[in-house]
Amino acid sequence: MKNHNTEVTTDIQKSLSTFLANKQYSKIAILVDENTEEHCLPKLIDCLPDHYLITIRSGEENKNLSTCEDIWMALTEAGFDRKGLMINLGGGVIGDMGGFVASTYKRGFEFLNIPTTLLSQVDASVGGKLGIDFHGFKNHIGIFNEPQNVLIYTGFYQTLPQEEIRSGFGEVIKHGLIYDAAYWEQVKTINPYDQDWTDIVAHSIAIKKKVVTDDPFESGLRKILNYGHTIGHAIESYFLEIPGQRLLHGEAIALGMICEAFLSHKFTGLSSQALEEITNYLIHVYNPVKIDPQLFEVILGLTLQDKKNEGGVVQFSLLKEIGTCAINIPIGIPDMIDSMFYLNEKIG
Ligand SMILES: NC(=O)c1ccc[n+]([C@@H]2O[C@H](COP(=O)([O-])OP(=O)(O)OC[C@H]3O[C@@H](n4cnc5c(N)ncnc54)[C@H](O)[C@@H]3O)[C@@H](O)[C@H]2O)c1
Ligand SMILES: [Zn+2]
Structure with a gap:
């Protein structure tokens, strides 16, 4: 390339x-x-x-x-x-x-x-x-x-409207979680509405470039960038069609990152302390509302449509710890549903 x-x-x-x-x-x-x-x-x-x-x-x-x-x-x-x-x-x-x-x-x-x-x-x-x-x-x-x-x-x-800042900030948070624990520590201290962004943006770009350069056509490592996006995209797509409830990309990805942190704890060894930390932080920044449990199956059904699936199985990118991400973890719908119940419970 x-x-x-x-x-x-x-x-x-x-x-x-x-x-x-x-x-x-x-x-x-x-x-x-x-x-x-x-x-x-x-x-x-x-x-x-x-x-x-x-x-x-x-x-x-x-x-x-x-x-x-x-x-x-x-x-x-x-x-x-x-x-x-x-x-x-x-x-x-x-x-x-x-x-x-x-x-x-x-x-x-x-x-x-x-x-x-x-x-x-x-x-x-x-x-x-x-x-x-x-x-x-x-x-x-x-x-x-x-x-x-x-x-x-x-x-x-x-x-730029504040919600657009919040939306882009989701990707910045993701970069820390999947690749750089020290960066996550730094990102947590940011006030997204009053920030000199230059160094942060440069660092995020460097992380994405590193990941993409090592895997330009998404056969391996690059999949770590999908963290939060499997469930996040499904949530984004579902609410796209509902007037007045539309979520910006980063807002949906933030919810996806909470659900997928839950799955990371269950399947790839993310500690319960790290799960708490990620969840509390994302809820603090995004202040989301609960999702009606009756919608869980419809929403999660949309994960089957993801371009990145192979052979009809939904593959997740999940955290092993903050700063390290595993790829190609197959997860079934019942566990995804549990993760959405977890999300609602934490939203409180
Ligand atoms: N190619 C990729 O790898 C990649 C990665 C992520 C997202 N995307 C794509 O990017 C799109 C989302 O990007 P986005 O969030 O920038 O959306 P966008 O281009 O729709 O911009 C968001 C809004 O902000 C306005 N705007 C832009 N700059 C502004 C400024 N400086 N001041 C005031 N208003 C401004 C735009 O007119 C628009 O209304 C999606 O289509 C998504 O698929 C692509
Ligand atoms: Zn994204």
Whole structure:
């Protein structure tokens, strides 16, 4: 896999200028949604060369083929050739879809990612997964490809809603739990709503990069990144359809991490003390509400749909201790149900 640079910067204008300085692009497109156009583009505007601005509607519901068509059409009408550059300025939706569009337009041209949410900086910016949702199936159509470069600037968070911060913070917490016990100790001391994020984000990116580089196509180690995501995704998918009860990704993953800590205690040796510590912390940060036990089976049935399953058995990534994660642990529905009862009991 091509190796690109990720630059964590405190001066985004300078970093962008430096990136563009020695390049000869035929044309430059900037992809934004209405929020990043309003809040993030002004932070770059003084250093932008001539460009075509392509604005799409924000939200996961627009991460689909029809929006891709609009973007491909805008590129076509502007006369983009393979020597162009696309700058993806936005959260994970912009990054995943913009990268996919750039990688497929005329068999691909270069793109630069400037992620603007905590989630997209610590997670989506690393690993080369690009794509879109398709008829309700998340990330169903896509490819692996790397951007030319990724510029990380935490100053974008100034305008990010608090729940988006909380959502991205879930991945930061996960990085400590699966890979780095000392980092977990540090993360626990953070106030996510008043934080200089630069060092934290750089550390999380380094962890994800290490994991992904050692296993680019998800055959082994990379699966540790799925911790909290098997049950978390099922919870996220279920509540996606329920008006007013929608959970952000990181909020659902936090619940998944509690359930999967319970399973880790039962199956992979996580101590009861560590289980308590993880559970109490996540409940403190996310302040979740109980899930109606009548929904457990329906929700957990969704784990069978996970792209990562092999042979109809749900495989979990579970903690052996804080900072160490085991992969490919098969778990049946009854144990998953127990873990959700545990979650409710702890929510109290
Ligand atoms: N490729 C990967 O490895 C990977 C990893 C994790 C998530 N993802 C994908 O990322 C997406 C979620 O990413 P996300 O949480 O960034 O969602 P998002 O792109 O929808 O952004 C969240 C919201 O914040 C707004 N926004 C973005 N930056 C802002 C800023 N600085 N100030 C104010 N508002 C801002 C956006 O307009 C949007 O409304 C999902 O589609 C998910 O599948 C991909
Ligand atoms: Zn995630």
